[in-house]
Amino acid sequence: MKKSNSLLKKLPGYIGYGVGAVGLDLSYGMFYSFLSYYLSSVLGLKPAFLLILTPIARIWDGINDPMMGTIVDNTRTKFGKYRPWILIGAFSNAVVLTLLFTSFGMSGTKLYIYIAAMYILWGMTNTMADIPYWSMIPSFTSEAKERSLVATIARTFSGLGQGIITILTPIILPLLSTGMTTEKGYSATGFSRWAMICGIALILFSATCVFNTKETNVVYNEKQKFSFKQIFKTVAHNDQLVVFMIFAMLSNAGWYLTSSTAVYYFTDVLGQPKGQSLFQTIGAVGSVVGLLVIPMLSEKFTMRSIYTISLSMTILGYALMFLFGPVLKIAIALDICYILASVGISSMFVSQTVFLADIVDYGEYKNGSRSESITFSMKGFLQKMAYTIQTVILFGGLGIFGYNEQIKEGVINNATKNAIGTIAFGIPPILIIISMIVFRSKFKIHGELAEKIHSYITEKRAADGDEK
Template sequence: MGDYKTTWREKIGYGVGAIGLDLSYGLFYSYLSYYLSSVLGLKEAFLLILTPLARIWDGINDPIMGTIVDSTKTKMGKYRPWILIGTASNAIVLFLLFTSFGMSGTRLYVYIGFMYVLWGMTNTMADIPYWSMVPSFTNDPKDRNLVATVARTFSGFGQGVITVMTPIVLPYLSSGMEKTEDGYSASGFSRWALICGILLVTFAVICVSSTKERHVVYNTEKFSFKKMFKVIGTNDQLVVFMLFAMISNAGWYLTSGTAVYYFTDVLGQSTAQSLFSIIGAIGSVLGLLVIPVLSKKFTNRTIYQISLIMAIAGYALMYLFGPVLNITIALDISYILASIGIGSMFVAQTVFLADIVDYGEYKNGKRYESITFSMKGFLQKMAYTIQTIFLFGGLGIMNYNEQILGGTINEATKTAIGIICFGIPPVLMIISLIIFSTKFKLYGDLKQKVHDYIADKRTKESAEKTAENQ
């Protein structure tokens, strides 16, 4: 079997699916914290406890889901059925999570806790099969880069819709006396979540109908935690990837999750977040577009290092022009540089995972695509946990809820929000860059050996199937 290449119809159809996933993903990771703390008034301590507990369950649930996907065998393939099931389920839960039905007190805390965990489970049902499909499209490294770039481009667009449109749309969707000073309300979030859920399912249908799983390796082994830990533990590059990606992603999540607090509570200009997000979206698109160009001259390893260095430089400027000098327009412009780095960073991570799947098969003789790709979703959730600890830990220490109820945010809290949003992220990215540069070995001769092994193995498998059919 040769290095077949995907058509543009497949690339775009596949990418469209990422828009819907990131509408749900973006609303959850960028606005849920604000919705729960500032709109519903839940205590920071509750969220500090809930998030780590949910991650413990994700550590069990995500690999199980990966194994289930790996073992699925239908006429549609093993990935596409789960994309439909997962997105439909996640759309329903997204709406319910952002709809409180007038509850308060203990009932509200229990309800939110249950829906919070359920969102993670249903997101896993859709996210794992979606990103696991990348290796099934093509063996060609450059085509994989292009598929991943297209998907990440659409993914960035989905998140851009959330970050740009939410501050604009929410005041129009909100109603009643429960509006905050910025025009947000529980009803507005509920209606916006419903719209995002409908789009999530629509884009998933387009994705599934536009793609084909060309080469699928089915795994009939039953799930066991022993096997799961073996798959993870014996793939040293997967462990390294999880560490450096989790740390760098946590840096970006801190900004995306704290920006609403910065523009609303620190600057007092909630609508200014839309311009900030638009500029960031432009930077992300530029970062995605340069990947195919850079891949002609540089290895994925070098591209990733360049991406992180650009992000670190951008964040340093953002901290200078934001919390230190308070020059908002300069802060916005600096975000372009950081976003270019972040956008290309995410593409490179997706490509790394496809290579890590091949490396696992090269090293152990068996292929576990979905278990490996389930680690992507898990590390993202762990990155979000780091964000939650920094954000709600800081807000809790500053007694943020009491200040919101009192109608005034003091200067110490504003300073803390600025540091969390723009000061901590570059530190995390520097740590990630050091780990990546010293510990990730899947490049050069080793990567070529893995590619040759997989190509030869697929050719033999294709020849054997042809002989059996004759």
């Protein structure tokens, strides 16, 4: 009873924390779901440009993300360890998001240089907010079920942010667009205005999070200077972090492919750009169901079992989507099958967040050092690596089949349409199957080891409290 009352007291703070994810995912959704289409179909940039830019940006992220993690780990202010950076990062990212989707009438070499700079700056400013935000979860509680609740709340609001972007963007863009538009009514002006609105919302939601969340049970490590040696040591000595990065990167890349290719599929293959809104709305229903079942499943199943079930549902959903999409071309059946995949995907993301919190504890148990922010910086980095995989597959495919040339001619041939359908619904389940194999065979934080880690952390916190 006492435990239930304690949880009820914490719930408003957890909800306040979750609200911040809405804003972060407005920016995240614009970048990962619509930037590719904006650059290729609205600005007319060549696919080879992103194929070169994306790996270069990931090299910088490999330096910047853990660097930011170290900065957060070393932060000690009256305002807390994490919240100052969430606010600073959100404001910076909002400005850069608007600039990224605003071309100022540039063309040629100037436009390519400008987009490259904004692209890299978006990653940097997103990191400033994303790492401290998700790094807060282990500080709330060490209880597995309560962590699952916090992660579920955050992921619920995260899904809301994604839903706003994927559902409303195809509807709102034509309303905001003026001047030269694509055949579907999208213009550079429309994207710029919509990005600005999302940027303002990002700041407001992040401020709500920051001023309604209290940092509790924060563990301050001894201040460390940033060094590649320390970053490498943190990652290399935490074998479960490496395993996590591999299986999460593969599964995330699968979902990113569908998310980013959907606009091409509904616009260029089906000729129904607003059909994407229905598709994403139905997917959002599945996502909500997936988020709701996590707390219920956690009462009877371990996170390992829940994650396996989530991936299995996702794979089955994709198999059916490929059948009713590219093969049979029955749009309504494709939409319905997306519910099944979305239930699995949303459950998958919640589980991944819980796993990362467990990996932080595992690092302390094994190596004596928590390094929350460095560990959680790997989440952002693996997401960007997943986006790199998505970009290489998507733009590699579009380049091979001559998509840009066909857009200029106004006719997309059947081979290109089939390629888009396969990229959206055929390749993702293959990546997710490989991900599940890695997870089942290599991830070992479950059962007896998980119990040992929890006992160790609980006893250590109690001892630290006695010393104080």
